[in-house]
Amino acid sequence: MARKFFIGGNWKCNGTLEEVKKIVSMLNEAEVPSENFVEVVVSPPFVFLPLVESLLRPDFQVAAQNCWVRKGGAFTGEISAEMLVNLGIPCVILGHSERRSLLNESNEFVGDKVAYALSVGLKVIACIGETLQQRESGSTMAVVAAQTKAIADKVSNWTHVVLAYEPVWAIGTGKVATPGQAQEVHLELRKWLHDSVGAEVAATTRIIYGGSVNGANCRELSAQPDIDGFLVGGASLKPEFADIIRSLTVMKSQL
Numbered sequence: 001m002a003r004k005f006f007i008g009g010n011w012k013c014n015g016t017l018e019e020v021k022k023i024v025s026m027l028n029e030a031e032v033p034s035e036n037f038v039e040v041v042v043s044p045p046f047v048f049l050p051l052v053e054s055l056l057r058p059d060f061q062v063a064a065q066n067c068w069v070r071k072g073g074a075f076t077g078e079i080s081a082e083m084l085v086n087l088g089i090p091c092v093i094l095g096h097s098e099r100r101s102l103l104n105e106s107n108e109f110v111g112d113k114v115a116y117a118l119s120v121g122l123k124v125i126a127c128i129g130e131t132l133q134q135r136e137s138g139s140t141m142a143v144v145a146a147q148t149k150a151i152a153d154k155v156s157n158w159t160h161v162v163l164a165y166e167p168v169w170a171i172g173t174g175k176v177a178t179p180g181q182a183q184e185v186h187l188e189l190r191k192w193l194h195d196s197v198g199a200e201v202a203a204t205t206r207i208i209y210g211g212s213v214n215g216a217n218c219r220e221l222s223a224q225p226d227i228d229g230f231l232v233g234g235a236s237l238k239p240e241f242a243d244i245i246r247s248l249t250v251m252k253s254q255l
């Protein structure tokens with residue numbers, strides 16, 4: 001089964017009401033391939049989720065940027081996975097490196113979150129990735145394997161998981177991984193899934209790349225055999241996000 005190209009737009013903690021409406025209008029007017037070819041998910045901050053969900057074109061979906069690790073209750077400031085389901089939000093980003101580093105989310109905590117979100121019926125974009133120091137010390141694969149294992153330990157059905165490989169040194173820095181660097185890790189991750197989880201999961205799970213993806217570098221990256229899409233931060237707030245959504249199609253038509 002072919003893996004459908006997946007493009008996520010992570011708006012992070014950005015936007016006013018006016019700006020959010022403008023971004024949605026821009027997305028609604030963009031000419032992009034049909035959802036049969038590309039799955040598009042945008043992730044506004046929590047407070048804008050219902051608005052974006054109501055205004056956004058029906059072929060795009062919305063995702064939250066986080067959710068609580070278990071059922072809701074006395075957890076001040078948190079948003080539960082059940083609330084997202086209740087509002088018709090189909091998807092959530094979990095384990096983003098900004099949360100891992102700034103909010104001390106451990107591999108195990110992220111694994112628990114992924115398992116819980118899946119258990120209530122959400123789709124999950126699970127993020128992993130090494131720091132510059134880890135890359136330079138040669139431990140990239142050990143780091144991303146440990147992060148993925150913490151998820152695999154808790155999850156038995158991978159159908160609704162998209163794995164986002166986002167090297168921390170490439171996030172928001174303008175320093176994108178080369179197509180070769182990204183492909184190398186994606187291939188290794190697929191091998192890891194094959195050996196540790198199973199052949200079917202390895203063949204069907206989308207592994208997307210994130211870290212300074214933009215309209216100019218997306219085509220070459222999308223041509224790599226094990227890159228199944230992107231998680232885009234900064235450029236997802238700009239018109240070039242439409243170019244990124246079109247990257248695979250453009251590439252194929254050029255072949």
Ligand code: PGA
Pocket residue numbers: 010166170171172173174210211212213231232233234235
């Ligand atoms: P960036 O962010 O595209 O701005 O580097 C990517 C991400 O954090 O998902």
